[in-house]
Amino acid sequence: MQSTPVNDVRLDEPILVVNDLTVSRSDKVVLKDVNLKVCKGEFVGLVGPNGSGKSTLLLSILGVLKIQKGSVKIYGQQPFSRASIGRIGWVSQAASNLPRDVRITVRELVRLGTLNGKNMFSWADNGRRERVNKAIKMVGLEDVENVDVSRLSGGQRQRAVIARALATEADFILLDEPLVGMDREARNSLLRLLDQLCHDSDKTILMVSHDLTAIRQTAHRMIFLEEKIRYDGPTEDFPDLESLAGLRGITHVHDEEHAHKHNNKMEVE
Amino acid sequence: MGIGSFLMAIFTPLMEFIAPLVPGEVFPYFFTMELFQRALLAAILVTIVAGFLGTFLLIRNLALIGDGLAHVSFGGVAVGIVLGASSPLWYALVFSITAAILIHELQSREILTGDASIAIFLTGMLALGLVTLRIGGGGITTDIEGYLFGNLLLIDEADLDLISLICIFSMLLLTFIRSGLLATTVDPLSARVQGLPVRGIGLLFSIITAAVVVSMVQVVGTLLVTALLVTPAATAQLVGRSFRSCLVWAQAFGLSSVLIGLYFSAEYDTGSGSMIALVAATIFSVVGLFKFLRPFFLSLFPTGKSSEPTE
Numbered sequence: 001m002q003s004t005p006v007n008d009v010r011l012d013e014p015i016l017v018v019n020d021l022t023v024s025r026s027d028k029v030v031l032k033d034v035n036l037k038v039c040k041g042e043f044v045g046l047v048g049p050n051g052s053g054k055s056t057l058l059l060s061i062l063g064v065l066k067i068q069k070g071s072v073k074i075y076g077q078q079p080f081s082r083a084s085i086g087r088i089g090w091v092s093q094a095a096s097n098l099p100r101d102v103r104i105t106v107r108e109l110v111r112l113g114t115l116n117g118k119n120m121f122s123w124a125d126n127g128r129r130e131r132v133n134k135a136i137k138m139v140g141l142e143d144v145e146n147v148d149v150s151r152l153s154g155g156q157r158q159r160a161v162i163a164r165a166l167a168t169e170a171d172f173i174l175l176d177e178p179l180v181g182m183d184r185e186a187r188n189s190l191l192r193l194l195d196q197l198c199h200d201s202d203k204t205i206l207m208v209s210h211d212l213t214a215i216r217q218t219a220h221r222m223i224f225l226e227e228k229i230r231y232d233g234p235t236e237d238f239p240d241l242e243s244l245a246g247l248r249g250i251t252h253v254h255d256e257e258h259a260h261k262h263n264n265k266m267e268v269e
Numbered sequence: 270m271g272i273g274s275f276l277m278a279i280f281t282p283l284m285e286f287i288a289p290l291v292p293g294e295v296f297p298y299f300f301t302m303e304l305f306q307r308a309l310l311a312a313i314l315v316t317i318v319a320g321f322l323g324t325f326l327l328i329r330n331l332a333l334i335g336d337g338l339a340h341v342s343f344g345g346v347a348v349g350i351v352l353g354a355s356s357p358l359w360y361a362l363v364f365s366i367t368a369a370i371l372i373h374e375l376q377s378r379e380i381l382t383g384d385a386s387i388a389i390f391l392t393g394m395l396a397l398g399l400v401t402l403r404i405g406g407g408g409i410t411t412d413i414e415g416y417l418f419g420n421l422l423l424i425d426e427a428d429l430d431l432i433s434l435i436c437i438f439s440m441l442l443l444t445f446i447r448s449g450l451l452a453t454t455v456d457p458l459s460a461r462v463q464g465l466p467v468r469g470i471g472l473l474f475s476i477i478t479a480a481v482v483v484s485m486v487q488v489v490g491t492l493l494v495t496a497l498l499v500t501p502a503a504t505a506q507l508v509g510r511s512f513r514s515c516l517v518w519a520q521a522f523g524l525s526s527v528l529i530g531l532y533f534s535a536e537y538d539t540g541s542g543s544m545i546a547l548v549a550a551t552i553f554s555v556v557g558l559f560k561f562l563r564p565f566f567l568s569l570f571p572t573g574k575s576s577e578p579t580e
Contacts, residue, residue, distance in 0.1 A: 101506060111448075116464045
């Protein structure tokens with residue numbers, strides 16, 4: 001592969017491999033021939049406009065959507081198979097993540113991350129308390145660990161949800177729009193946290209966002225998705241807005257053929 | 270010896286011990302006479318499970334499923350009575366659990382979303398009961414009223430056996446699955462990714478709910494089941510600061526609703542179910558009002574920290 005500048009990426013350890021994934025939802029093609037490989041230690045930013053298939057890709061990776069054509073492998077296994085379960089830390093949007101009527105403290109929420117199919121009935125601690133403490137410390141919420149999550153700020157709440165994912169001790173963290181509704185300060189400190197998780201705690205991160213600047217600040221590698229992958233490469237080579245429009249095929253002023261050529265030229269293999 | 274009589278044997282000495290401290294003229298009978306003791310025991314058992322269950326129902330946005338299943342149970346009771354069953358609650362149990370499983374499947378397979386499936390079963394099974402009553406019932410409608418509005422004093426030994434069995438079994442199961450249940454309630458997708466059996470837990474929870482509702486039918490009545498299932502849990506959400514504290518508060522509000530409700534219903538000779546429901550709703554209103562007005566009270570009495578009042 002070309003110029004990934006990061007030292008601790010292990011290209012020989014693929015964590016996620018997507019091959020020729022095509023997904024249609026209600027007769028409309030949402031993803032077409034998506035090929036993607038994420039290796040251990042990478043911080044990948046997945047960007048794309050609304051309705052570009054980002055969520056569909058995530059749901060396929062999580063194994064929630066049935067795959068019609070192509071394949072998704074996590075650690076070499078089918079998503080949601082016995083062997084891949086518990087190896088993905090999933091961080092959904094904080095705002096839509098928690099039901100409104102629940103009173104639950106940060107600590108109680110993070111503790112839910114330590115559950116799995118085997119230990120959910122067990123009363124024994126088995127180091128779960130320690131895992132919870134560690135996860136809360138990693139996201140810096142020690143001061144508010146006994147506060148009801150609904151009383152926290154948007155940034156803190158998102159950190160709590162991340163701590164829950166960290167408590168699973170998964171190495172591969174998937175984040176869906178973690179920056180929505182956050183002010184600048186909260187956003188920056190969250191990005192710093194993610195950077196630390198990747199570099200210091202050796203986590204592999206795939207973050208979905210439509211905040212281009214944020215992804216540029218942190219990710220090593222960017223993927224632009226709109227039905228298919230239009231760009232996949234180092235962050236610093238990510239095209240400027242004008243070429244991006246070309247990549248996306250927003251060239252209605254030109255004729256079809258011209259647009260197609262333009263597309264092919266710019267696409268990075 | 271049934272499980273109900275076993276519990277009675279344990280708790281009657283305790284009740285008789287507190288009896289002299291109990292206020293009122295009629296209310297102390299609940300602690301001294303067997304018929305009333307049985308009623309009190311059933312009410313307390315049911316309230317404890319309902320508070321626990323209700324907290325989860327509330328977060329799962331299923332507040333009204335209790336109401337739906339209660340109507341279904343009533344249909345079951347009616348059919349049971351017409352068929353001459355000695356304990357029609359068993360019929361109610363079969364009806365209620367069947368409906369709960371079907372509602373759960375319809376919702377989780379997204380065949381019918383939201384409350385529509387509850388509405389269909391509520392009316393359909395209730396109608397089945399009413400029609401059966403009309404065709405084969407003759408003059409037994411008076412018996413039925415106890416199930417509509419609740420009549421604690423109609424609880425006989427067999428009923429208490431069934432109620433205790435349901436309550437103890439449900440409570441054990443709920444304690445057993447509580448962490449997984451909370452995880453699947455708070456964020457089903459994350460729970461699934463972690464490998465928790467989300468569907469299995471959901472189904473088990475539906476069955477438990479169905480059984481608990483049946484155990485409540487004689488205590489508060491079909492029409493008022495939601496009062497013990499949801500109101501204490503909802504009041505708890507107003508004051509609780511954590512999930513654990515909400516569970517405790519729900520017990521406190523539920524048990525005080527039952528005790529105060531029974532006291533008033535005994536002293537003023539009203540229906541027990543409706544009085545319990547009324548007290549539960551009153552507690553909710555008072556707590557809610559206090560919470561709403563708290564900033565106002567606090568501003569009336571400034572604490573030491575704030576500067577002198579300007580007036």
